Amino acid sequence: MHNVKRAHSPEVSRRGFLTGFILWVSAAIGAIITVPALGFFVSPANKISTAEKWIDVGKLADVKIKSPTAVTFNIKIKDGWVTSETAQTVFIVREDEKKYIVLSNQCTHLSCKVAWHPDKNEYICPCHNGIYDMEGGNISGPPPRPLDRYKTKLDNGHVFILVKE
Numbered sequence: 001m002h003n004v005k006r007a008h009s010p011e012v013s014r015r016g017f018l019t020g021f022i023l024w025v026s027a028a029i030g031a032i033i034t035v036p037a038l039g040f041f042v043s044p045a046n047k048i049s050t051a052e053k054w055i056d057v058g059k060l061a062d063v064k065i066k067s068p069t070a071v072t073f074n075i076k077i078k079d080g081w082v083t084s085e086t087a088q089t090v091f092i093v094r095e096d097e098k099k100y101i102v103l104s105n106q107c108t109h110l111s112c113k114v115a116w117h118p119d120k121n122e123y124i125c126p127c128h129n130g131i132y133d134m135e136g137g138n139i140s141g142p143p144p145r146p147l148d149r150y151k152t153k154l155d156n157g158h159v160f161i162l163v164k165e
Ligand code: FES
Pocket: 107, 108, 109, 110, 111, 112, 125, 126, 127, 128, 129, 130, 141, 142, 143
């Protein structure tokens, strides 16, 4: 006579299956709730803002030809969870009746603020004496490249520049 003993009775298997199924469903529900919530809290820290915005920096007609004019405006900058408002200054430069450019006032060496010196026709950086010409080109000193130029557009006589938020 053979007495074969089953390792698992059908009752135990069914119970085991149900328990496993309930655990699996619970884990799936937990993941559905937890993963987006974690993403909500963690992702802003890893995001580099790519948002851009057109800012009105004034009427072109108010700027004299060959006389760079400083314009200061406030902009909101997002850094992770923190949004702060900072003042930025740019120079609107009219080369002639039609041509104009907008330059950043940040020195390309270590980001000090350059100032326009009309008596010398130069922008001078007070930190290490970096010197730029009217169009932002390098004349002398440590700055490795010209002053940054903004993308611009003219709308109803007003100059707009594209800035990162
Ligand atoms: S920061 Fe302008 S020259 Fe160094």
